[in-house]
Amino acid sequence: MSSTAAVARRPLGLSAGLRRFWLNPRTARALSLVAFVGGWQLIIPFLPTELIPTPIEVGEFMWAELRTDTLAPQTVYQAFATSLRRLVTGFGIALLIGTPIGLLMGLFKRVDYFLHDFVVVGLAMPSLVWALLAAMWFGFVEQSSIITVVLASVTFVIINVAEGVRAVPKDLVDMGKAYGASDLHRVRHIVFPSLMPFFFASLRYGLANGWKGLVLAEVYASTSGAGWTIRYWYDAHRAQGVIGYALFFMIFALLVERLVFGRLSRWVFRWRPSAGEQRDTRPHGGAGGDVILPESADADS
């Protein structure tokens, strides 16, 4: 471990091929993982507590969890499946409520004036507050987690749909009309593609915020799900459990990001000529472009 790190820092003495290998961004990514685990192992003696497990202990815990060998009432698959079901249900409801409101706000200025301030408040509200309020209002039932997701994500849907409607290129719609494109055709090929970036923004931020709210709602008002299970390990003072679950959360987020958003956005934006090339023409050239940046000013914790 330490020898690889030392080599990485002085690639100059090596042959050109090896040097290229070290300078490859892929190597850097792999190395960052090694550095993380190594740093973790090394820092343990300096921490003010005996509680912290070594990477191996956590690895063993995670492996046992993955083989569904667990002390917790739910296995890791069940826990995440429960949470995912709630997230999808809640976000579906948020889409159903938020889309018509967003359409109205985008089309009619008066509706926009009427609702705008409240939508902004909803955007800025910590999901913690929604979770606590839902817990107080509905108690320990399935609905309170779902309602938390709805409350935490609906404003993101509203604001993005409204922005999207305003950004539909009117001249292109007019041109389509002039060239005799049918209504369906215009909606399918002009309105829809121009709405897509906004739809994705609402999906990304709405789901992210809904997910954060859901985890908290599960901690405070539920007896199942991934959030509840990490709480279970925390209350049981099992540090492997907490850190192991924290890593599961990260892996879950990464999977969703890569598989769902990556695939879906590539498919939806396949008509764009140079989505991939654009990155490389930037002044310093982005490596892989994997950092997802908050594009709208309303990203949320």
Add this chain to the structure above:
Amino acid sequence: MATTSTTRGLTSELQKGSQLDQQAKAKKRAERRSKWIWRLAGYAFFIGLWQFSSTYLVEDFILPAPLTILEEMREIVSTGLLVEHFGATLEKIAIGFAIAFVVGSAVGLLMGTNRWWEAFFSDWVLLMMTTPGLIFVLVAVMIFGLAYIGPVVAVAVTGFPYIAVNLVEGVKAAPKDLNDMARAYGVSRFNHLRHVLIPFLAPFIFTAVRYGFSVAWKVATLTEVIAGNEGIGFMMRTEFQTFSMAGMLSWVLLFFAFALFLERVVLQRQIDRFFRWRPEVTA
């Protein structure tokens, strides 16, 4: 004769112009008026709805009337609870956020200027951004304890990726030609930083601070809700446990008002001051 007709034509043109001008102004005024009318109607509608549902639809402990909340808020402010607990929370935020800012800027600059380091950090930054704050709070509190370091670490860890990401964007968008020119004219490194790079990066830094700050608020509150013995979050938990909806809503509203004040007034003033060299400030 010809001159008079020209002048007459000109004056009529001018009159027409000023008429148009006035029409535009009147239209604008009407627009603004309608905006305010609808906005106020919105407020009236929602407060009315709140009042209506708390009197007729649901029990008082589910949704207390607006006046009850106002009364409760007044009490919190007058008894000094507000200052005490906001101070406690703010202190954690300040320290944690300062750490996040320093580390985040360093990592962001490194990532922006070097592809290798970008690849090294990018996965982690992305992960830290998408992981729910609760996870960091639980881990930080478990490692460093509830007292002081735990919450500060939680704030620093959650604020860090937002700062790093914004700085990366800023560095990548930095004007290469200005850099080259500065080098060609032999501008010293310090002057280059002071007069080219930092003014250019400033908007990105402020965006970073905004994001990071709003995240820091939420995480600091969350830590106190999970495990703390003072601060806004602690008070929210107390109200939650005693099932006092009025108290809960009052703290939420106060929290909100204070966060808004800090961001819109305090931070915005700093931003305006910083950008005073710009010809037009539209903030």
